[in-house]
Amino acid sequence: MDRRDFLKLSGLTASTLVLGGCEDYHARLEAYAVRPEDMVPGMPTYFATACEMCPAACGAMARVVEGRVLKLEGLPGHPVNHGGLCALGQASVQMEYHPDRFYGPDIRTTRGQPSTEYLALERTVHEAFASTSRPTKLIDNMKVGVMSFGKPDFKLGDRKWADAHAQTARTWPAAISRLARGLTSGGAATLILVGHQIRGHRHALLADLATALKAPAPVVVEPFGDDATRVANAAVYGRPELPTYDLANSELVILFGDDLFTSGLAPTYYTWGYGAMRRARPDIRGMLVVVGTRFGEAAAVADAFIAVRPGTHGAIAQALLPSSSGGISLAQAATLTGASPDQIEELALLYRTLKPVLAIGGTEVAAQTNAVPALAAIAALNVAAGSVNRAGGVLAPPPPPIADMAPPAPASYRVLRQWADSMAAGAIQSLLLVNVDPFLAFPDAYDLQGAIQKVPFIASFSTLPDDGTAMADLIVPDSTFLERWGDSTPAVGVGAAVGNLIQPPVDPFFASKPVEDVILAAAKEAGHDLGHADGEAYFKAMWAKLAPDTSVPGTQSPWVKALRVGGISRSASGPDYDAHLPILTAPVAPAFRGDPATRPFHLVPVRSTKYRNGLGSALPWMQEWGDPMVTGAWGGWVEINPKTAARLELNPYDEVKVESDRGSLLLGVVIYPGLPEDAVAIPLNFSRVCGTRYDSAAGGSVWEATQKVDPGRGADVRALLEEVIEPRSGQLAWGATRVSVTPTGRQVPPGKLVLVSKSIQAQENPALPHVIHREFKVWPIG
């Protein structure tokens, strides 16, 4: 796509203005309708867009210098992130320039193996890189006074590079034809699996394709997601969608086992809400109480942490409820959960006295076989406290500004599994994987590989290699959200109707193409004209549905305005919830797989802020940065309570075999004070079998400078998980596995367990010189 094409856009030449509603931040936002001539070399240009790294849908500004996007920054005043941006959003530029990004489309003859044409292409591209003047010899840098190494990159105008680019681009027509044939052969037996980031009109277009093919609607893969929450919400609030949790105006927040701020479905929004809840109101400091098993980031910032046995959160919620609505006694709750009665009583007192109060049930609760009743009991706390439909409580999310942008409901694990079973049965002829790695959705206990092998044609639309692309016959490299058009709405309520417009601040870096362009072209070739020329035309048509804002005289079309400010947002509220207290029975006990005698530990799979859903592990910044609690980096570890470690005579860096009835993993030991003695925790998603050089299980060459041997990240925790399904929602209960831990008598190989801070590890490690039992107590902190 040529930059000059955009001159055609509404005839605008330069449109420079300060973002409305956030004058404080002095940055010029450019609509993507600026002539290159209007950009000053070396001067950054900001484009308003939105982050697509997760379903939170944060507003963002892309900083572009001379055609390269250098940094993503939060869009000031955006209702989701209020100007902030999370770590993964910050790391998104590493996806843009990822060394393992697909250079162009690849039609494969053998699954898992790049075609010879693609490999030749790869060589050409590498040669183009090599034609740049980066210092290759270390000695170069010993030259007196050499400081900044000559050049940071190749020039975009470089001929070799341009040739490589053109050569790659020429492979597209064949790829589109291949896809068209795949669509034809698939027909109604085509299955479209989409990732959780696919929302807005991107999802709508895929749905249109499915309709045209008479195939089933696209299936949104969100297996660890909110199925249980949705079922519970429907039962208590009357509607399933994920509500607005108005932390900012709350006086007491009770979090049941959730690391809402660091992962969660809208980390930035909740983090902003937390900050505001604490200190934005002059005389009120909201309180936070965490009820949970693992002491994580949320517990770290909480005023109180109430430790409960895995899967017993619901009992605490029920202890706070009046007995008329299914409440139980404090003593009963204490015996069920293992929490101290004093703490429960204190919480009950807070719950009664502070208003508004907000109870949030999170993933730790949702991970169990009793997820739905537990989450319902937690939601009931909001109803009983009168917090529904009120500021500081639970609010119904308003519908998005354009109706068909609404976030699609994800499929539950049970549904996903049915699709996988039909693949295994040979009922699926074509499989389209759009921005999704289906292997993340299944524990290794389910033979997804076997099922997928049965599908005759698989196309994967992805930017980076993953286990899904390894199965594909056709790789369709999607442009990143910094190179294409798109739109999105947040997955959870954020107190406003938000529609983000994603515009391409830069041209595609490699010869990638937006999914929309490819789908439209291939569908047309397969005889299904979906009615749009390309992605840009498509999104423009979709946004034309918006009625122009006539309240302010002289305003431009909604499209142009949205281009400038990154979309539209209206401070609307949805139709109020019609909430009612559910009828609660006695707390349902969670069920676990594995004999407690041989598998004495609960396995707590932790979603680390660093890795989140796998996307984090592919980006080197996210790998290297130490997890906030463990300070672990570059792969996985197993967290063990200090007393348990002492009992098993385990020291940090010792290697252990963690084994469930399904499989086993070798991992390095980390002493972690935030777990009960009968539980071990392992981060999720630090590796893939066929990932990039940064996250592949076997390891690639991570360091060029030091030429050291990369031990690889090792196999992911999915190897251990039992396939247990929460009966009421069909969600995978990934917290229901029991494991055993056996020391191997060795230490982990160097680089296999990486800890940025070793301070709490020292006391048990004789290799470290000293006892650091006295952690720093000098901080004058309350």
Next chain:
Amino acid sequence: MADWISDKGLQTATGPRAAGRRWGLVVDLDRCTGCGGCVIACHAENNLALAGPLDTDQGRSFDWIRIERYWDGEYPDLKAQFIPIMCQQCEAAPCEPVCPVFATYHTAEGLNAMVYNRCIGTRFCENNDPYNVRYFNWFEPALNWPDPLANQLNPAVTVRSRGVMEKCTFCVQRIRDHEELARIEGRVMKDGEFTTACAQSCSAKVLIFGDLDDPGSEVSQLVQSDRRFRLFESLGTEPVVYYLKGGQG
């Protein structure tokens, strides 16, 4: 060239400096969730190099701002605390006088500056830094951006070479940028018209950056708070990073 002793005198006795600005940062610990957005933002803004697994485990990774986590107690009566720590830009910076070549010195606007070109890598400054926020380039960082990852590098910031010390600069390139902008537009810089990369990325608004000598600035207001404290105050390093303590009160 700044003088250690008289710098101290400057800020305690004689008030504002010649440059008329004294940059400071306020860190409200009661808001920080340890999310790490600031850490990666600093990496992206300031061309921080990648160390790889072995060197990261060796304590050679770069985090100009890091989130320290402190434990207290035993499960279940456990407490933890996050503290973002970056260079405190000490007014009486102990790292400065020990540098034999003036590679690290104090600027008139109160920043502890690093001249990478001048640094010979004695690492004395880090020894004398009570906060351990200076990061040494043990290996050639430029080679740890495999192609085409180097395209993300910010041209406004030097890519350091092996053998030199580096540290948080309070995003000095942004300060210069906006000074220049204000100059071109013929106006005075406004408080909050720009901020550091870490402060910008923080959704919880933990970090507030501004001019301590401007009585109207947000930082000047915030440092009045009685929650205020500075790290290792007793050492007399006079940091300009002010923390607001968490918890009730």
Next chain:
Amino acid sequence: MGMIVHPPELYPDEQINQDVLRPVFVTTWKWWILVAISGGGFMAGLATWFYMMATGMWVSGLHRPVMWGLFISNYVFWIGLSNSGTVISAMLRLSKADWRRPITRAAEAMTVFALLIAAQFPLIHLGRTWLFYYILPYVNQRQLWNNFRSPLVWDMMAIMAYLGGSILYLYLPTVPDFAILRDHAEGIKKKMFTLFALGWRGTRREWTTLNACILSLALLVLPVAVSMHTIVSWDFGMTLVPLWHTSIFGPYFVIGALYSGMALVITIILILRWAFGWQKYITPFHLDKLGKIMLVAALVWFYLWFNDYITAWYGKLPDEKIIFDIKNAGPFYWWQMTMMLSNTMVALPLLAFKKFRTSPWAMFILTIFINIGMWIERLLIVVPSLVQKGPSFTWTTYHPTWVEWMLTVYPLAGFTVLYLLFVKVAPLISVWEIREDKVACATKKMGQAELRAVVAE
């Protein structure tokens, strides 16, 4: 007490020339083997150094916050070793202790070589060694100056001053000996010694000037030595690092240097004694004297160490206590115990006995142990304070790599090479001073009377 006669016998000049000059002219296969071994070690060390320079300092075990490790420990250790040669010689010269004569040259040479070794470590540990000259106050276009407030700059200047002084102090008294060598040598060696001898003819004026120079140099070099060791201590003392920041480090470093330097002087003269059969020049009498000086140094060293230890212990300042505790526990405990054992618990009582002091083998073994102890002492100063300084989140450990160990052994090889080469260049016992002694012994002033004295003290 029975008097010890010094020197035990008076030898004819020819005999002295024979004994002392022989090593300069006669080269045995043993010398070649030693040169091969130590030269090999030296080259291997140099290669390691260049490897580190070319690859980066990640090949060492250093990391944040342990920015200084074995390199700086070695530096302080070798600086300390360099102390005693010149100092002992100057002290003895100034106090006109005649028994010094056979040992001064060997000791002065030791100082110069140990300094040359020591001075490499600040370079080795630089991240950008090739830019070391930035630390010099050289005139340059950009008007960049070095930072005179930095102890490293003082350090650099102190080393240069001491090195310069020591080289002069080694060279000047050798000039008459070079003249003797010139007169005995042939061919290329003659040319070399002619150059070194600076046309020395042995006139009365030359002798007066030489003596005056040596005396004033001796006077100058003593304060320079004291200040140098003090300044080295300030690399630590001037910082805010717990247990580095102490005022006792100045005298403590000076005395520690004297202690370990004395030990090395004794080790070296004993080796020379055995290697060249100089039993008649270097006698138990010398060992006894040097042993006594070392005993005093050991006592003062322990006294200052104890002062530092007990103040840290009583003070219990939180930051200091952390470091104090790690020195008394864990692996550092064993290091500390070894140091205490060899440097005080064993050395002090043994050195008190004359019988021990006069036994060459016993002294040889003890002095080696003392220096092992002193090396550990340097390590215990440098490393523990760094592993747990600052916020505890950043605390770590330190495990030196093969590169650092290699560069710890390399100085020994380098030192040996330098010494072996020196043997071929100058007599390790000052010929003219021994001869002068003969004369001095012949007529000695005792009170008012001129006596022929062969009995000293």
